Amino acid sequence: MRTKALIRLLFLLSAIAWLAMVLSALAVSFSMRAGIHPDVPRWLPPVLLNIYLLSTYLYYKLKLERDELLSFTDLLWRVFATGLLAGIISLLLRLIDFLFGASRLTAHFLYKETGYFITVGLWAALLMINLVAWKRLILYQKTRWNYRVWMVFEYGLVGSLVFSALPVSPSENIRLLVLVIFILLAILLAANTRWVAYLSFRQKLTALLLLLLILFYHGYLFYTSNSMVYTLYQSETGVADHRYHLFLQAVFIFILVYGSFSFLVILFNLPTSSAFEKKLEEVVNFQRISQAIQTEQNEESVYKILLETSVSSVNADAAWLEMKTDNPGTALYTFGIDEAEARSLSMHLRDGRTAASAESVTDKARNLSARLKGSRFRSVIVAPVIVKEERVGTLVLVKELADGFNREMQQIAATFANQAGISIENFRLMEEVLQSERYKEELKIARRVQKSLLPQRLEQDACFEAAAFSESADEVGGDYYDTLRLSQNRVGIIIADVSGKGTSAAFHMSQMKGVFHSLADEQTSPEAFMQRANRALAHCLERSSFISAAYFVIDTRKGIIQYARAGHCPVLYYHARSNRAAYLQDEGLALGMLRQDGYAGMINQNTINYEPNDLLVLYTDGITEARNSRGEEFGFDRLSTVISEAHALPAQHIVNRVIDALYEFTGTKNINDDYTILTVKFR
Numbered sequence: 001m002r003t004k005a006l007i008r009l010l011f012l013l014s015a016i017a018w019l020a021m022v023l024s025a026l027a028v029s030f031s032m033r034a035g036i037h038p039d040v041p042r043w044l045p046p047v048l049l050n051i052y053l054l055s056t057y058l059y060y061k062l063k064l065e066r067d068e069l070l071s072f073t074d075l076l077w078r079v080f081a082t083g084l085l086a087g088i089i090s091l092l093l094r095l096i097d098f099l100f101g102a103s104r105l106t107a108h109f110l111y112k113e114t115g116y117f118i119t120v121g122l123w124a125a126l127l128m129i130n131l132v133a134w135k136r137l138i139l140y141q142k143t144r145w146n147y148r149v150w151m152v153f154e155y156g157l158v159g160s161l162v163f164s165a166l167p168v169s170p171s172e173n174i175r176l177l178v179l180v181i182f183i184l185l186a187i188l189l190a191a192n193t194r195w196v197a198y199l200s201f202r203q204k205l206t207a208l209l210l211l212l213l214i215l216f217y218h219g220y221l222f223y224t225s226n227s228m229v230y231t232l233y234q235s236e237t238g239v240a241d242h243r244y245h246l247f248l249q250a251v252f253i254f255i256l257v258y259g260s261f262s263f264l265v266i267l268f269n270l271p272t273s274s275a276f277e278k279k280l281e282e283v284v285n286f287q288r289i290s291q292a293i294q295t296e297q298n299e300e301s302v303y304k305i306l307l308e309t310s311v312s313s314v315n316a317d318a319a320w321l322e323m324k325t326d327n328p329g330t331a332l333y334t335f336g337i338d339e340a341e342a343r344s345l346s347m348h349l350r351d352g353r354t355a356a357s358a359e360s361v362t363d364k365a366r367n368l369s370a371r372l373k374g375s376r377f378r379s380v381i382v383a384p385v386i387v388k389e390e391r392v393g394t395l396v397l398v399k400e401l402a403d404g405f406n407r408e409m410q411q412i413a414a415t416f417a418n419q420a421g422i423s424i425e426n427f428r429l430m431e432e433v434l435q436s437e438r439y440k441e442e443l444k445i446a447r448r449v450q451k452s453l454l455p456q457r458l459e460q461d462a463c464f465e466a467a468a469f470s471e472s473a474d475e476v477g478g479d480y481y482d483t484l485r486l487s488q489n490r491v492g493i494i495i496a497d498v499s500g501k502g503t504s505a506a507f508h509m510s511q512m513k514g515v516f517h518s519l520a521d522e523q524t525s526p527e528a529f530m531q532r533a534n535r536a537l538a539h540c541l542e543r544s545s546f547i548s549a550a551y552f553v554i555d556t557r558k559g560i561i562q563y564a565r566a567g568h569c570p571v572l573y574y575h576a577r578s579n580r581a582a583y584l585q586d587e588g589l590a591l592g593m594l595r596q597d598g599y600a601g602m603i604n605q606n607t608i609n610y611e612p613n614d615l616l617v618l619y620t621d622g623i624t625e626a627r628n629s630r631g632e633e634f635g636f637d638r639l640s641t642v643i644s645e646a647h648a649l650p651a652q653h654i655v656n657r658v659i660d661a662l663y664e665f666t667g668t669k670n671i672n673d674d675y676t677i678l679t680v681k682f683r
Contacts (some may be wrong), residue, residue, distance in 0.1 A: 003066055010059035014052050021048035022117045029113055035121065046165045052163065053124055053247065060129040064136065072195050073203050075133050076210040082129045083217030086122035090224055093118065099598035116228040123221035127251045130214065134258050138192045140631075146192045151183045153254070160246040179249060186254040188260035196269055204266050211263045218255060302427055306395065306420040307335035313416065314409040316397040317377070322346060323385070323393035330393075337398070345375060346396070348381070379404035385419035387425045395420070443476060443503075450476050450506050453513050458678075459483035459491045463556040466493070467652035468678040469659055471671060478505025479620050479676035480512050486522045489557040494520075495618040495678055496549035497568065499590075504545070511540055512547055526551045528562035530591070534566075538595035546592040550618060554680070556612075559617065561608040566591050569621050572640060574647050576613035581640045584608075615647055615654070616680040620672035623658070629664050638665065651681040 025045040064070065064078065093115050129642045138150060160178070199207060224270065307319045318336030325331050334342050377398040385393035395417045399405060405413075442664035450472075458466040468481055478498030486492050496512050498505040512533075519532045529551050537547065548567040555562070567573065568592030570583035610616075619639070639658065646657040659679055663669055 003062060006061050007059060007066070010055050012064065014055040014059055015373075016049050016555075017052035017055060018117075018121050021045050021052055022114065022121075023034050024048060025117060026110055026113060030110065049124075049245070050161055050165045050247075052121070053128065056125050057128040057131065057366070060132045064129075064132050072137065072199060073206050073210070075136060076207055076214070077132050079126075079130050080210045080215050082219075083126050083214055086126050086221060087217050089122055090119055090221060094224075112228065116225065118223060119225045119228060122217070123225055124248065126217060126221065126384075127248065127255065130218070130255045130259075131251055134255060137195050137262070138189050138258070140192075140195045142192075146189065149185065149188050155187060156182065156185065157247060157250060160250050162254070164245045164247050175246065179253065182250040183253055183257065186257040187261075188255070192256045193262055193265045194263050196262065199266070199332075201270070204270055208263060208266050211259055211266070212523075213262070215256065215259050218252065218259075222252065249471070302423055303333045304335070306416065306423075307333060310395065310397060310413060310416040311335055313412050314381070314397055314405060315399070316381075316405075317399050318432060319395065319397045320346070321385070321393055321395050345377070345398070348375070349380070349396070376400055377517055378402040381405050381410055381413045383413045385417050385424070386421045387428075392424070394422070416595045443474075447472070447476050450509065453510055454480070455482050459485050459493075461491060461554075461556055462683070463559075464554065464680050464682045465651045466678065466680045467650075467655045468676070469655045470674070470676040472674050473622070473671045474502050476489060476503055476506035477501065477674040478509050479622070479674040480509045481618070481676060481678045482516055483512065484517065484520050486520065486553065489555055490522055491554045491556075492516075492520045493552040493554065493618070493678070493680065494549060494618065495568065496547050497620040497674070497676075497677065499544075499548075502544070508541060508545055508547060511537065512549070520551075524564050525605060526553055527603050530564045530588070530603045531565050531600050534591045534594070534599045537592050541592040546590040548590040552616070552618075559609060559611075561610055562605060563608070564588060564603050564605045566603060567593070569619055569624065570636075572615075572617040572619070572636075572643060573608065573641055574615035574617070575611075576615075576647070577611060579644075579647075581617075581644050583636060583640070610682045612683055616682075617643055618678040618680075620674060620676040622671065622675045623662065625673060626662055626666050626671065626675070634662060636663050651679045654679050654681070 024040045027040045028042055028045060031039070064075070070078075086486060090151075097115075135150065138146060142150075160182075163668050196204070198209075256617070303323065304430045307321055310316070316336075320335070320337060320339075320342040321333040322330045323333070332339055332342055377400055379399040379401060381397040383395045383397075384391050385395055395413065397405070397413055426525070454470060455468075458468060460466060463497045470477075470481065471478055474480070478500060480494070480496040482494050484492040484494075494516050496509070498508040498512065515533050515536050517659065519529055519536065524532070530549070533549070541547070546567070546571075550563060550568040550571060551564045552561055554560075556628040563571070563586075565584075565588040567588055570585055572581060572583055574581040584606070586606055587602075587604050594602060617639075622637055624634055624639060628634075638661070642658050642661045643654065646654045649657065655677055658679075659675070662675065
């Protein structure tokens with residue numbers, strides 16, 4: 001808002017300065033012609049003219065700088081529009097002179113001088129906006145050298161502006177010397193036309209026309225103002241004669257020099273514009289193919305971009321892409337030609353034993369114009385698409401003109417095909433990465449879900465405490481443990497290990513949890529539970545899968561443990577009275593291995609009387625089968641030793657001691673099998 005207000009203030013200031021300059025100049029001129037001493041000092045009109053020039057320059061400077069996105073041609077349009085307006089107003093003044101003829105009004109010196117000041121004011125406004133525009137063009141991609149030259153030129157203009165307001169007039173020789181210096185600086189600045197290279201062919205034509213009209217307006221207004229001065233009275237106009245205003249002359253010369261030089265540079269660059277634009281289009285097309293892997297959703301989108309960009313780059317009439325598929329045969333993608341005609345031409349090329357077939361091993365683009373006799377197309381380029389040193393497809397470009405492709409176009413087609421191969425390979429790698437990341441994310445979700453299936457808190461009792469640890473080798477695993485309060489005095493504890501690893505094991509683990517919570521109750525003995533669980537799992541387990549498990553029911557009123565083992569690891573029990581840890585060797589077949597009624601004979605139920613400070617240690621085979629760098633297993637003996645040494649600790653500390661000993665033995669926390677251990681310590 002501040003900039004906008006300042007622009008309005010400068011416009012108002014320039015209008016007031018011009019009006020004051022005209023009135024004061026007319027007063028001085030009238031007094032001099034009347035032979036009386038003027039009330040207005042003679043130095044005032046030149047000062048007001050300089051204020052008008054300065055405020056107009058700052059007005060256009062802020063107005064144009066406010067629009068940073070103004071293009072080069074838009075900038076020239078702004079200057080042209082100002083020149084057009086100034087030219088129209090000047091023509092209206094001439095029209096008035098023509099309509100009134102040699103009347104007393106047109107012959108009066110006040111009318112003539114007013115018309116002169118209007119013309120000079122319009123021309124000065126055009127000079128100022130043109131000066132701002134030329135500065136912006138010169139300092140585009142500015143260097144230290146051209147910036148310094150411009151600053152010297154700008155300081156020179158400021159000096160000439162100040163000097164023009166002084167009552168003294170320099171001699172003709174000094175004026176000529178100063179103007180020569182300005183001409184040399186203008187020539188140095190005229191070499192800065194980097195902006196021309198960024199114009200398209202159409203923009204260059206527009207710029208040529210605009211430059212020509214801008215120079216024409218300057219010439220017309222300069223000629224008109226001169227003719228007005230010469231038609232004034234022979235006596236000195238005495239106030240603001242542009243013929244002696246050094247600043248106006250310097251700016252006028254600079255605008256003519258830079259405008260003429262820019263016009264010639266654009267004119268001589270016209271023949272190369274189309275070639276430059278073509279190369280630029282090729283670069284953009286290469287970029288489109290390179291970015292296809294980031295923006296497109298599938299390989300077919302990359303193929304379409306390849307066809308579109310390659311046709312555009314070599315000015316082909318049509319194209320098709322023949323790609324190998326996982327199934328026998330090829331997939332065809334077309335541009336500017338229907339699939340039936342493309343397949344017919346492809347067969348024709350294959351019959352000609354050319355490189356067009358997808359089975360060809362050549363890795364070079366070839367021009368096969370002579371092979372298309374009898375077709376509406378007379379020129380063809382065939383380029384292979386290579387991915388990982390394997391030919392996966394063929395790009396075919398066709399044109400209706402004979403000899404329509406040259407060697408350069410052939411190289412361009414080969415480059416596009418190579419780039420397409422890289423993009424396709426990158427796209428496939430990106431797809432693999434995305435699929436892998438998606439799989440990892442799904443596994444993380446599965447891990448969180450599986451963790452939620454394990455109990456967050458184990459059942460505790462005044463007669464015992466329980467603690468557990470479980471870690472999967474993969475994101476998800478097949479180990480399962482849980483506790484369930486069956487009654488006030490009875491608690492069920494289960495540990496299970498699903499055969500295999502990964503998501504299938506985790507899925508069966510969730511099934512085991514459902515079976516446990518559905519079938520375990522106060523009336524069901526461990527033996528009966530295993531039989532019922534086997535029948536339930538027989539309907540949902542894969543034929544190659546099974547689940548080893550051990551189920552315990554702790555009766556705190558009777559002080560006993562009833563349990564049944566279905567192919568699971570031997571239970572480690574520590575007897576506090578004898579200070580001895582021993583494995584309970586019991587028979588039992590894993591769940592799902594025998595899916596018939598005979599499973600009842602494969603399960604035995606046992607009973608243990610527990611005492612205070614006894615330990616019940618349940619675990620999966622990942623604990624005892626963990627190996628160190630020498631290939632040695634942690635084994636049953638080491639587990640028994642750790643339990644014997646840590647038996648006096650709380651249950652959670654015992655679990656931590658076992659896991660620490662396990663990591664110390666293996667020398668790594670990167671496990672190859674699931675680790676699960678559950679300890680019950682009796683009080």
